[in-house]
Amino acid sequence: MVINIKLKSTSAERVASSLSGRGFKTTRQRDSIVRIFAAAGQHLSAEELYELVKKAEPGIGYATVYRTLRLLSESGLAHESRFEDGFTRYELSDSGSHHDHIICTGCGQIIEFENHEIEKIQQAIARKHHFLVTNHKHEIYGLCSSCQRKPQKE
Amino acid sequence: MVINIKLKSTSAERVASSLSGRGFKTTRQRDSIVRIFAAAGQHLSAEELYELVKKAEPGIGYATVYRTLRLLSESGLAHESRFEDGFTRYELSDSGSHHDHIICTGCGQIIEFENHEIEKIQQAIARKHHFLVTNHKHEIYGLCSSCQRKPQKE
DNA sequence: ACAGTAATTGAAAATGGTTATCAATATCAA
DNA sequence: TTGATATTGATAACCATTTTCAATTACTGT
Structure with a gap:
């Protein structure tokens, strides 16, 4: 069976x-x-x-x-x-949930994040300027922990 | 004189x-x-x-x-x-202050914003992933008030 | 002011990711 | 199965940006 x-x-x-x-x-x-x-x-x-x-x-x-x-x-x-x-x-895209990215400029690794607090502030900012938000993009560039320990490319 | x-x-x-x-x-x-x-x-x-x-x-x-x-x-x-x-x-760039953008997808108008609260949350998120932030980019796309009243291009 | 040297310029070709073209082929509905 | 239509692969075209290179220009020391 x-x-x-x-x-x-x-x-x-x-x-x-x-x-x-x-x-x-x-x-x-x-x-x-x-x-x-x-x-x-x-x-x-x-x-x-x-x-x-x-x-x-x-x-x-x-x-x-x-x-x-x-x-x-x-x-x-x-x-x-x-x-x-x-x-x-x-x-x-899994189930319509929007997320943003943290990108390591050393190794290219991409991590996703999602933060409701930021979205709320964002809406408030848009409202202040009378904008209707359709989309957004939030990228944080930096170095991941392992790349912080390596010498950077020239 | x-x-x-x-x-x-x-x-x-x-x-x-x-x-x-x-x-x-x-x-x-x-x-x-x-x-x-x-x-x-x-x-x-x-x-x-x-x-x-x-x-x-x-x-x-x-x-x-x-x-x-x-x-x-x-x-x-x-x-x-x-x-x-x-x-x-x-x-x-005026005096090193970083700002982000709200972009109208209707007319291309770009408005600048700056929000300390978001920056703080951002730092916290990065810290959680052991990232050292060097840069970021935050863009909000939407329609400005006047474009909300116009028909959109097909 | 002048010459020597190195940077800068303009024109045109090259680059590189992405999109359009088009004839051949594959999918789907009847 | 057949016919209408969408899709494919190869290649050329696109288009923003960069490179190349010979001619010109700006700066330095004299």
């Missing part, structure tokens, strides 16, 4: 079904991209994702990765942020 | 003297760029500044504007920020 209780769908499944639900076609390439993206963890650049996907899908084109990333982004399934290092990084 | 008390130097003078003090040469082009930058107000992109400078200095090259902007930036006399609209904007 097999008991198979599906507690919750994986990110990849959730994204895939969300895409097909929106009228987009399911393709082998998109499946690979989404699955690998979900498995790889957060904050990938298009190039990093391309390199990973190429292992599973050797013929994949650069443009397809970019297109899929934009598709996910426009569908609200992924979120893109431009960091100071010059290129755009993406992360699958 | 002429009473001419110089209360404080202009931004342009301050920047120019700071540059020559650092061993950089004073050139007509740099003077124009800095003077026009100081007079034009804040948050200019390289292209916008180039267009302005061209009126006073018709032969000016694109590269010179970029180079000067980078020079100012590296000397700490200007600050550059990459907004979501794709290109980098600069502002002359």
Whole structure:
């Protein structure tokens, strides 16, 4: 007897079904991209994702990765942020909760944070200037504990 | 009788003297760029500044504007920020005080803000992750009051 | 004032991340 | 299965920014 209780769908499944639900076609390439993206963890650049996907899908084109990333982004399934290092990084958005980033300028490590207090102050500031907030971006740059102990690149 | 008390130097003078003090040469082009930058107000992109400078200095090259902007930036006399609209904007830094931005996605208007409370929380968050903060960036995107009343571009 | 030296300039080409083009191919609905 | 339409991969185009390089200019010491 097999008991198979599906507690919750994986990110990849959730994204895939969300895409097909929106009228987009399911393709082998998109499946690979989404699955690998979900498995790889957060904050990938298009190039990093391309390199990973190429292992599973050797013929994949650069443009397809970019297109899929934009598709996910426009569908609200992924979120893109431009960091100071010059290129755009993406992360699958889990359940709409917004978070911000602490970035180590030594090793590139990215940590997420979320702070309700800051959001509240932010709203108050916007209100003072009669702004309707649609979005925000808060990045803290610094050195992680291990990079504080290493010499910095010149 | 002429009473001419110089209360404080202009931004342009301050920047120019700071540059020559650092061993950089004073050139007509740099003077124009800095003077026009100081007079034009804040948050200019390289292209916008180039267009302005061209009126006073018709032969000016694109590269010179970029180079000067980078020079100012590296000397700490200007600050550059990459907004979501794709290109980098600069502002002359007045007295080292850091501030953040509220950007209207309708009309591009940029308002500055500064909030000590947020900075404190930020430090606490960084400390919790054992980070040494060197920098931060906080941008609030939204619609200014007048853009809230206009239809949005499709 | 003048020459020597090193920095700066303008024009144009190069760079690098990202997007558009287009013919071939794959997906989906009927 | 077939036809309409979306997607793909390769490549060219984009576009902000940077580099290159020869000509010019600013500063230093005389």
